[in-house]
Amino acid sequence: MRPFAYERAATAEDALRRHAAGDGAVAYLGGGTNLVDLMRLGVAMPARLVDVARLPYDRIEHRADGGLVIGAAVRNSDLAADLGVRADHPLLSQALLSGASGQIRNQATVGGNLLQRTRCPYFQDISKACNKRDPGSGCPAIEGDHENLAILDHSPECVATHPSDMAVALAALDARVRVRQPDGEDVVPLERLYRSPGDDPSRDTTLAPGDLITGVEVPAPLRMPARYRKVRERASFAFALVSVAAALDVSGGSVRDCRIALGGVAPRPWRAHRAEDALRGRPATPGSFRAAAEAELAAADPLPGNAYKVPLAVNLVAAVLTDLAGEAS
Ligand SMILES: Cc1cc2nc3c(=O)[nH]c(=O)nc-3n(C[C@H](O)[C@H](O)[C@H](O)COP(=O)(O)OP(=O)(O)OC[C@H]3O[C@@H](n4cnc5c(N)ncnc54)[C@H](O)[C@@H]3O)c2cc1C
Ligand code: SF4
Numbered sequence: 001m002r003p004f005a006y007e008r009a010a011t012a013e014d015a016l017r018r019h020a021a022g023d024g025a026v027a028y029l030g031g032g033t034n035l036v037d038l039m040r041l042g043v044a045m046p047a048r049l050v051d052v053a054r055l056p057y058d059r060i061e062h063r064a065d066g067g068l069v070i071g072a073a074v075r076n077s078d079l080a081a082d083l084g085v086r087a088d089h090p091l092l093s094q095a096l097l098s099g100a101s102g103q104i105r106n107q108a109t110v111g112g113n114l115l116q117r118t119r120c121p122y123f124q125d126i127s128k129a130c131n132k133r134d135p136g137s138g139c140p141a142i143e144g145d146h147e148n149l150a151i152l153d154h155s156p157e158c159v160a161t162h163p164s165d166m167a168v169a170l171a172a173l174d175a176r177v178r179v180r181q182p183d184g185e186d187v188v189p190l191e192r193l194y195r196s197p198g199d200d201p202s203r204d205t206t207l208a209p210g211d212l213i214t215g216v217e218v219p220a221p222l223r224m225p226a227r228y229r230k231v232r233e234r235a236s237f238a239f240a241l242v243s244v245a246a247a248l249d250v251s252g253g254s255v256r257d258c259r260i261a262l263g264g265v266a267p268r269p270w271r272a273h274r275a276e277d278a279l280r281g282r283p284a285t286p287g288s289f290r291a292a293a294e295a296e297l298a299a300a301d302p303l304p305g306n307a308y309k310v311p312l313a314v315n316l317v318a319a320v321l322t323d324l325a326g327e328a329s
Contacts, residue, residue: 030112072111158201
């Protein structure tokens with residue numbers, strides 16, 4: 001691990017100033033559970049770390065309509081355990097509890113969780129080429145180990161997936177991310193935070209260098225049965241092969257409203273708009289749920305080693321919606 005300087009930001013403005021002074025070699029430090037691992041592996045080599053985990057963004061504000069403003073420094077375990085979150089936004093709590101381990105969730109922050117990097121094995125191995133880590137060096141995953149990589153929204157330059165479970169739930173909840181920039185604050189819909197790899201996979205998000213996440217806004221509760229379900233290789237300490245965050249409102253045997261987002265299938269949490277549109281107003285039956293899932297996955301372009309994810313995602317979405325329909329009626 002290379003030597004680095006450690007600094008603690010006193011305010012958001014101070015963090016931005018310290019980042020700007022670092023000439024591109026500065027990284028913000030949240031809980032460090034991803035960044036410090038990447039520094040140990042030689043994947044990330046910041047000369048300075050600016051600790052933003054102690055900024056005053058460590059509260060969960062419950063709004064009158066049940067919506068939330070979650071500070072970026074809130075720990076994943078505190079967010080998952082919050083009674084209001086568990087009661088009104090169970091998708092969020094369930095998604096968080098499906099990720100990592102109790103110890104890691106105690107340390108990890110909301111801002112860091114959103115910006116954690118891909119778990120593609122080549123990205124984490126500096127002896128291998130990787131367009132995301134070393135632009136222009138190639139993407140060995142396409143011909144190599146891609147069993148757990150993307151089937152949607154990838155490019156010939158990169159087929160990595162985004163690993164966060166929390167972000168999948170936030171996508172289904174229409175969350176927005178508060179971003180502090182030198183000229184003020186922006187509020188970015190979560191769906192627009194992440195970018196497709198295109199011909200520049202080195203950038204995971206639409207944020208500019210030095211942009212500081214200060215919080216996440218979650219709208220009023222969905223008030224319909226909701227569930228996060230994750231398929232993985234082990235019961236804990238494992239990232240999603242495919243996951244789904246879904247909510248379903250059934251009235252008179254028909255789907256009045258629904259939310260569906262997928263994890264483990266794309267370089268971003270994948271909001272399944274096509275499936276949602278196909279379902280609204282349709283009979284709430286297993287046949288409709290499967291047809292909607294198939295409509296969403298029709299856009300999939302899997303590689304030979306991850307084609308299994310297409311039927312897995314269809315089956316998972318259909319199964320979760322069928323369970324939710326049972327609860328709703
Ligand atoms: C063994 C293991 C298993 C795991 N399993 C899962 C899993 O199943 N599901 C899952 O979702 N996650 C999993 N994780 C990942 C874990 O959730 C992340 O490591 C964690 O959420 C990152 O949060 P952090 O605060 O530690 O981020 P850090 O490591 O501190 O930072 C991550 C990135 O975010 C940037 N950053 C941090 N805060 C801010 C901010 N406020 N503004 C701008 N940039 C910021 C940093 O510069 C860095 O680039 C696992 C991790 C480990 C080690
Ligand atoms: S899929 Fe992306 S992260 Fe993985 S090796 Fe290819 S370029 Fe690198």
